[in-house]
Amino acid sequence: MGADGTSRFDPAIGRRLRGLREARGLSLSELARRAGVGKATVSGLEHGTRNPTLETMYAIAAALSVPMSALTLDPGAPAGAASPVRGAAVVSTLLEVFREPGATYEMFRLRILPGAEQTSPAHPPGVTEHLSVIRGTIRTGPAAAPLTAAAGEHLSWAADAPHVYAALGGDEAQAILLIRTPHSPPLRSPNV
């Protein structure tokens, strides 16, 4: 909570909330009733004077029949919200992560820049990469035996050996990459 009584997070959240509420023709009081939260809470969130808990946020989002991201995130932001990580030839942006008892999945969007090649070190044993090419043509996979895939094609390889990424044809390529990391080894971020 800021010294002036306002919240430290983006005040746009309160504006978005109010916009959604009014679009549904709900009064503040009615929304609070439906969400099972206090009117003071809804009022405070709309005005940026309260810092609600996660439960409260979910309750409000559910009462509005919207996903949480409708309140907490700019709709157009996903691609830009995570910080892209730039390597020699690859710019990767994390889209989502899933943790299972035995493995973690990370989903990235990749931009592979022309004119350069990137070699990634071996991931720990058992890590696999699964790449679906969106645009352009990519040479990728195990450094010892790279594969080539064009837009619309899909590749998988074991990433526990050095592997490469390069865009062919002089144009930037793009892909969706899913990294599956079995548990046991310490997890590390992309090393794409």
Place this chain on the structure above:
Amino acid sequence: MGADGTSRFDPAIGRRLRGLREARGLSLSELARRAGVGKATVSGLEHGTRNPTLETMYAIAAALSVPMSALTLDPGAPAGAASPVRGAAVVSTLLEVFREPGATYEMFRLRILPGAEQTSPAHPPGVTEHLSVIRGTIRTGPAAAPLTAAAGEHLSWAADAPHVYAALGGDEAQAILLIRTPHSPPLRSPNV
């Protein structure tokens, strides 16, 4: 806060947090330091025993360099209306399937044909869909509150309520879709 001391929101948030943290090779203590929050808070969130405030959530997401939505999977809209209508707006190609002890992941490439909208029935409880738009603009997600995403953007929603797919703008759209189905239900193909 539930009577048994656990939180009422989706415990997957804590799992996702832990997965991301470990993927970054961060200890709980280090993440807490970077986020400027207490270790007890991070520990409590990972174990579902605390209900953090929005500020705290943002601080943690920022420390992980991920958007908030990477942590807060959209709960989706309440079950909306009627019986799903299966149309012919979507052509889906299964790319890969990953089976984990607790869940199965199916990765598809979708072509969404213009001029039609397809509504999918609710999947069993807990099923989620995660879609990254490759080309065009798509309206998709919970039928009660559909979202729009253009090429380069990423969306997620709970698929245990009816959900829709439509290409906007008169052109075919394309996307990569990841469906996560927690175990118990038998596997089924897309119901897209």
Place this chain on the structure above:
DNA sequence: CCCGATCGTTCCGTTTACGGAACGATTTCA
């Protein structure tokens, strides 16, 4: 081996979020 550093969990005093109630303003309806 011992010691220091770090870990994640728990403790606990402090701060703050919670929602019911109070309140003045506004709206609705007979």
Place this chain on the structure above:
DNA sequence: TGAAATCGTTCCGTAAACGGAACGATCGGG
């Protein structure tokens, strides 16, 4: 018109989130 209902803001007692400290466990290095 007047009464009742509802509104959104504020108040305030209660519960819970906060983070620093304590603690036992683990790890790494001399």
